[in-house]
Amino acid sequence: MKYIDLTGMIENGMWEYGHPYPKVEIAQVSSIDDSTSYADYKVNAHRITFSSSSATYVQTSAEMFKGKPTIEQIPLERLILDAVVVRIAKGPAEVITVKELEEKNLQLKKGEGLIVATGWEKFWNKENFVKDSPHFTPESMTWVLSKGISLLAGDMTIYDDYYQPTGLLKDLFSRDVLVVAPLINLEKITRSRVKLIALPLKVKGISGCPCRVVAIEE
Numbered sequence: 001m002k003y004i005d006l007t008g009m010i011e012n013g014m015w016e017y018g019h020p021y022p023k024v025e026i027a028q029v030s031s032i033d034d035s036t037s038y039a040d041y042k043v044n045a046h047r048i049t050f051s052s053s054s055a056t057y058v059q060t061s062a063e064m065f066k067g068k069p070t071i072e073q074i075p076l077e078r079l080i081l082d083a084v085v086v087r088i089a090k091g092p093a094e095v096i097t098v099k100e101l102e103e104k105n106l107q108l109k110k111g112e113g114l115i116v117a118t119g120w121e122k123f124w125n126k127e128n129f130v131k132d133s134p135h136f137t138p139e140s141m142t143w144v145l146s147k148g149i150s151l152l153a154g155d156m157t158i159y160d161d162y163y164q165p166t167g168l169l170k171d172l173f174s175r176d177v178l179v180v181a182p183l184i185n186l187e188k189i190t191r192s193r194v195k196l197i198a199l200p201l202k203v204k205g206i207s208g209c210p211c212r213v214v215a216i217e218e
Helices: 098-103 138-145 168-174
Strands: 002-005 025-030 045-049 057-059 080-087 113-117 151-154 178-181 193-200 208-217
Touching: 057 193, 080 151, 098 138, 113 193, 138 168, 151 193, 168 178, 178 208
Parallel strands: 080 113, 113 151, 151 178
Antiparallel strands: 002 208, 025 045, 057 178, 057 208, 080 193, 193 208
């Protein structure tokens, strides 16, 4: 059995989505070298500030729709599931087409997850990592949704066109599909089917949260 960590690092100075999302800020508030540490012993402690869409995260349909389950209400079986991996190499702002997806002959079953690897992860923390992300077309997203997936994951920061959005995220969330993005280390996956684990922090009442994502090859 092989475990592959697909989670991007949370750190100061990392990429961000911009307004209204805050920058990631990690600051030490107590040190083992600081006499002002808690009580009668010294500890290392930090304050961490990040948005619900920082680094690698999972989003629920509550992102865009009222009354939908928030992150702490998502059952574990939605976050630990079988997933199919598809590789479609893409460069800056390039699109994933229906033809490319059909050519892969994906053996997707209803309720499974889909992991899309475009190679975009190599631009993590590079300029325009967000804005120039590869993305789906309306037609290719419709094709994906027709397969009845319950989770869509990938190495892209945005599944829609950053400059001319077409509402693809709303289409996803209207079907209660969970969104996980952006992933790294997808090149380390050697099989077309894995067990995917995406566990966010259990924070009450929010629509999304950073998570630790692991692929298991059995």
